Amino acid sequence: MSKRRQSQRSRPKARVRADGSTAKGQRPRPDEALPAPEGKAESKTKAKAVARGKSVASAAAASARSSSSAASDTPPVPAGNRPDFAAIFANPSFRRSLWLLNAGVIGLLLSQGIPHDYGFLELGALFTLSVYDLALAMLGLALGAAMAETRRDFAAVIAIFLGVLVIMLTFFDPIFSLILSSPLGEVLYLIAPTAVMLTGASLWLTGRYRQWAVMLAAGVVAFAFSLFVGLDDIGVGLLDFAFGTVVSALWLVLAPALMLRHFRGPWLKIPSRIVGSWLVVIGIIVLVSLYVPMPLKTPALPDPSQPDGGAIELQIPDDGSAPTLNGEALDLDGTGELEEPAVDPASPEPPAATEPAPDTTTPPKP
Numbered sequence: 001m002s003k004r005r006q007s008q009r010s011r012p013k014a015r016v017r018a019d020g021s022t023a024k025g026q027r028p029r030p031d032e033a034l035p036a037p038e039g040k041a042e043s044k045t046k047a048k049a050v051a052r053g054k055s056v057a058s059a060a061a062a063s064a065r066s067s068s069s070a071a072s073d074t075p076p077v078p079a080g081n082r083p084d085f086a087a088i089f090a091n092p093s094f095r096r097s098l099w100l101l102n103a104g105v106i107g108l109l110l111s112q113g114i115p116h117d118y119g120f121l122e123l124g125a126l127f128t129l130s131v132y133d134l135a136l137a138m139l140g141l142a143l144g145a146a147m148a149e150t151r152r153d154f155a156a157v158i159a160i161f162l163g164v165l166v167i168m169l170t171f172f173d174p175i176f177s178l179i180l181s182s183p184l185g186e187v188l189y190l191i192a193p194t195a196v197m198l199t200g201a202s203l204w205l206t207g208r209y210r211q212w213a214v215m216l217a218a219g220v221v222a223f224a225f226s227l228f229v230g231l232d233d234i235g236v237g238l239l240d241f242a243f244g245t246v247v248s249a250l251w252l253v254l255a256p257a258l259m260l261r262h263f264r265g266p267w268l269k270i271p272s273r274i275v276g277s278w279l280v281v282i283g284i285i286v287l288v289s290l291y292v293p294m295p296l297k298t299p300a301l302p303d304p305s306q307p308d309g310g311a312i313e314l315q316i317p318d319d320g321s322a323p324t325l326n327g328e329a330l331d332l333d334g335t336g337e338l339e340e341p342a343v344d345p346a347s348p349e350p351p352a353a354t355e356p357a358p359d360t361t362t363p364p365k366p
Contacts, residue, residue: 088263091262119240124243124246126244127232131228133283134192136282140202141221142253144199145158145257146261146263146264147268148211154257161221165249168222193283193286196282197279197284198217198220200283313325
């Protein structure tokens with residue numbers, strides 16, 4: 001084969017395009033075909049950098065939106081030992097409860113500071129504060145009710161206290177007769193200190209146990225206080241006096257509870273346990289000092305060997321004459337003559353008093 005033919009076979013065949021033209025090599029790319037000017041190249045790089053920055057910013061915004069949505073789904077972090085006092089003081093319900101508490105305090109100060117004639121309603125309100133051990137127990141109930149988890153638990157404590165108190169004062173006579181006929185009538189002096197100590201012990205519990213203990217203490221405190229009111233000289237005989245005691249007792253429990261409920265939280269456990277400890281100590285002191293039966297000093301029994309069995313009979317006439325004791329008139333003015341003692345004829349006569357001898361001495365001579 002000739003060299004000419006070999007050289008033709010070794011040449012690469014030309015590619016035919018659709019328009020009939022031939023191409024000897026690869027088609028250049030559009031950006032490589034024409035060299036871009038220097039200004040356009042810089043603008044392209046800046047555009048790429050801006051686009052990359054926008055993508056990063058959009059990713060950060062999306063992550064922020066996802067984190068905010070996740071934070072809204074999770075419960076808020078508890079305040080712990082630092083409650084938000086500004087938000088609490090700005091709450092209208094807190095202001096109303098504070099006004100209710102201040103109204104009772106101002107009324108008490110005016111009642112004790114202004115001289116006036118006390119009415120039975122006011123005497124009933126003051127009588128509640130005079131029973132100091134049960135008044136302190138009512139303040140402990142207010143703290144226990146303030147720590148209730150729900151409004152239903154809070155209302156249950158108030159309803160039990162008010163219900164027991166109203167029922168006992170309404171039907172006091174038949175209920176008290178049943179109490180006297182039962183073994184409880186022999187230990188009535190234990191009810192009030194037991195109520196105080198039970199209230200203090202309930203503040204040491206937590207959760208549902210505390211709720212049930214506070215409800216039980218509310219019933220016992222109301223029962224003990226109704227005994228004090230019913231056994232008073234005025235007692236349930238006057239409606240104004242009984243109504244004043246109920247209103248005052250309800251204010252002692254409800255007003256502090258409504259105010260302290262705005263501060264409830266884990267930090268309130270330590271103050272409640274301190275108050276509970278003091279109530280237990282006060283209950284023990286009251287039990288020992290006041291309610292333990294003390295021995296009574298009774299007069300000696302009459303002597304059977306004496307006339308009429310040794311009894312003493314005192315008669316006071318209606319005509320205003322002197323009274324008689326065992327048949328003998330009593331000299332109340334001290335003007336009566338003293339009676340000479342009777343002389344027994346069988347007894348020997350006492351010796352006669354000797355008269356002094358006359359003076360036999362002669363006067364001296366002048």
